[in-house]
Amino acid sequence: MMQTGRLGGIARHARPRGPIEPIDHVSVSVVGGLQGDFRGxxxxxxxGRRQVSLIEADCWDAAMAELQVRPGDRLPWHARRANLLIEHLRLPREAGTIVAIGATLRIEITQECDPCSRMEELLPGLKAALLPDWRGGFLGKVLTDGEIAVGDEIRIER
Structure with a gap:
């Protein structure tokens, strides 16, 4: 039986250190990555090993819990500067995994997304809280184009 999850959020930033823009749907392509995101x-x-970044909701929640951030003070997931939020699915912690989102989008996981010093600027201790078990997320390369929207199904294909 195939494991599935849901796309819980989409975010992009047009330039390095630029503001994050949460959005409901977006085109993703082999040539440009996430439309409107500077990394794509x-x-x-x-x-293209860093075209798209993904983070699991459970990992973000674990980092917030480890830092004992009260629910009302929690940073939103996109403060991590990731593009896609994965809910209800644990991805394999290895490069080469193929993730399918929606009808046609396919992303190959290329490496772990190590948290940078920018995370410390957001919240002291956040960088360290995102280090274990790929909590900082995943980087990927777009294999096939697709239109995606919050709520779309996410599948591990291999």
């Missing part, structure tokens, strides 16, 4: 375009000669 594959540079000439590049491999």
């Amino acid at each position: 375009a594959v540079k000439p000669g590049g491999k």
Whole structure:
């Protein structure tokens, strides 16, 4: 039986250190990644290993709990600067995993998304809380184009 989850959120940022824009739906392509996100375009000669970033809701929740952040003071998931929020599904912690979202989008997980010092600017201790067990998320390369929306099904294909 195939495990499935749901796309709980979509966010993008048009420039490095720019504001995060949560959105309800977006086009994602092999050439440009998440439409409107600065990381998506594959540079000439590049491999596109960081086109899209994903984070599991459970991992974000675990980091907030570890830091004992009260529910009313919690940072939103997109403060992590990830593009896609995965709910109700645990991804394999390995490169090469293929994740399907919606009808046609396919993303290959290329590596763990290590938290950067920017996380410390948001909340002291957050970088360390996101280090274990791929809590900081996943980076991926777009294999096939797709239109996605919050609520779409997410599947692990391999």
